[in-house]
Amino acid sequence: MAVLSEKLVAQPAWILADGAAYRDILTPDALAFLAHLHRCAEPKRQALLKARRQRQARYDAGALPDFRPDTQAIRESDWLVAPIPAALQDRRVEITGPVERKMIINALNSGAKVFMADFEDSSAPSFANQLDGQRNLRDAVNGTLEYRSPEGKEYRVGANPAVLVVRPRGWHLPERHVTVDGETMAGALVDFGLYAFHNAHALHKRELGPYFYLPKLEAMEEAALWDEVMALAEDELGLPLGTMKATVLIETLPAVFQMHEILHALRGRAVGLNCGRWDYIFSYLKTLRGHRDRLLPERGQVVMTVPFLKSYSELLIQTCHRRGAFAMGGMAAQIPIKGDDDANDKALAKVRADKLREVQAGHDGTWVAHPALVPVAMDIFDRHMPTPNQLHVLRDDVSADRDALIAPCGGTISRAGFDNNVEVALRYTAAWLEGMGCVPIHNLMEDAATAEIARAQLWQWLHHGSLEFPDHAPIDFALFDHALAAHTHRLQQSELPGARRAADAAELLTALTHADQLGDFLTLPAYAQLA
Known part of the structure; x- marks a missing residue:
């Protein structure tokens, strides 16, 4: 049976929220269900994580990712995913955010077609955050979700809310507060x-799923494990096979070479693929961390129109529509800029241009991070996509080979770009350690992916050596250490999110940046320090 860790039992405050224990969520039957999932899935999960490490070791030794010869028949044969449920036929604008009570209500009321409730990159996975999120989503499904602000303002879910889709954590993340047979459970299985x-049962009765977004997959075998887990859950819960539906985020470089295979592994429940652009850039950096000839310029120059990202998004559209699945576009992270109309107009213009690119390329929908952007994105898709989706846009003109998908883009590294990476990595990490996974920084709503890009770029620029700014000043560790110290001091003196954990975040970033090898995920060592 699944049990709470000894630390939790010894410190019951961990399982308290507003004075009420989570006994309504962590029921004996729920824990028994988790234990069954763990025992069936854990050996395969560990084997898949080992395969990731072995694959990365090959890349570090000089190999490059490519299409798999052993799965050529899957890519070349004719097959389709199962029919897409009526509730998901029109996904033109989706909003994403953490599983915090007020944010869930605002997202459901935003006018978006879908709300992706996120237990992953926009949530800091303290046990309280995760279990509060479970309670909040249960109340949302039951129609009882309400929130009263400290100022007395009341929030309730209105009529015609967005369709709920949930993103659990990736396969690599643990949940240290739940163990089974002495083994730590996967955060993905707990969520x-x-x-x-x-x-x-409640969702199935209303023909609303449950529906899921699956993050950080690298291979078809990882998708196949999700298919097995969902089939196991359907059997245990007495649901028809294929009830649970999944959209997969293509946000790792290895996965772009297995998009047909991932859809095939989930073909009885796959609804589509999503261009998780920010994590994809991070994965490009991480996968090719040992290849000096594939360094990228500062992240502000790595936009979706550069060749390797354009190839990625267009190949995703072609792949999905060939298989009868939706091709979802990426995130607009902008948030309203109050008090500066000119800056706000420029930000919205960037959103419109990005969404126009997506809809004209053939995407079936897109993501936004703030309710104010829903009508902006909706207007673009309404005007250029009169049909519920664009499955009829086959993009037979696209031809993206291996070299196109891994070609580095040109550009520069400016002092401002370097400094911004240091600041964003520090501020996000510090806020994450305080329990916030969704953080506004410089008028963008940032999640873990942005911090991952920032710290991965810093590592590469510093460890590959001999890099310079346009004025020929060297990019070196002395510069990094000085910039980090300055930003740490400023954050400590501020009232910004993360001020109390600035020193801890700086120590963590120093260790990660100076390490001989780029760490796989910032959130793994940071999790040990999460309150």
Whole structure:
């Protein structure tokens, strides 16, 4: 049976929120369900994580990712995913955000077609955050979700809310507060299992799923494990096979070479693929960390129109539409800029241009991070996509080979770009350690992916050596250490999110940046310090 860790039992405050224990979420039956999922999935999960490490070792030794010869038949044969449910036929604008009570209500009321409730990159996975999120989503499904602000303002879900889709954590992340047979459970199974256990029947009765977004997959075998887990859950919960549906984020470089295979592994429940652009850039950096000839310029210059990202998004559209699945576009992270109309207009113009590019390329929908951007994106898609989706746009003109998908883009590294990476990595990490996974920085709503790009670029620029700014000044560790110290001091003196954990974040970033090898994920060592 699944049990709470000894630390939790010894410190019951960990399982308290507003004075009420989470006994309504961590019921004996729910814990038994989690234990069953763990025992069936854990050996395969560990084997898949080992395969990731072995694959990365090959890349570090000089190999490059490519299409798999052993799965050529899947790519070349004719097959389709299962029919897409009526509730997901029109996904032209989706909003994403953490599983915080007020944010869930605002997202459901935003006018978006879909709300992706996120247990992953926009949530800091303290046990309280995760379990509060489960309670909030259960109340949302049951129609009882309400929130009263400290100022007395009341929030309730209105009529015609967005369709709810949940993103659990990736396969690599642990949940140290739940163990089974002495083994730490995967965060993915805790998030998925509790949500499915408490809500699957109610959602199925209303023909609303449950629906999921699956993050950080690298290979078809990882998708196949999700298919097995969902089938197991359906069987245990007495649901018809294929009830649970999944959209997969293509946000790792290895996965772009297996998009047909990933859809095939989930073909009985796959609804589509999503261009998780920010994590994809991070994965490009991480996967090719040992290849000096594939360094990228500062992240502000790595936009979706550069060749390797354009190839990625267009190949995703072609792949999905050939298989009868949706091709979802990427995130607009802008947030309203109050008090500066000119800056706000420029930000919205960037959003419109990005969404126009997506809809004209053939995407079936897109993501925004703030309710104010829903009508902006909706207007673009309404005007250029009169049909519910664009499955009829086959993009047979696209031909993206291996070299196109891994070609580095040109550009520069400016002092401002270097400094911005230091600041963003520090501020996000510090806020994350305080329990916030979704952080406004310089008028953008940032999640873990942005911090990952920033710290991965810093590592590469510093460790590959002999790099210079346009004025020929060297990019070196002395510069990094000085910039980090300055930003740490400024953050400590501010009232910004993360001020109290600035020193901890700086120590973590120093260790990660000076390390001989680029760490796989910032959130793994940071998790040990999360309150």
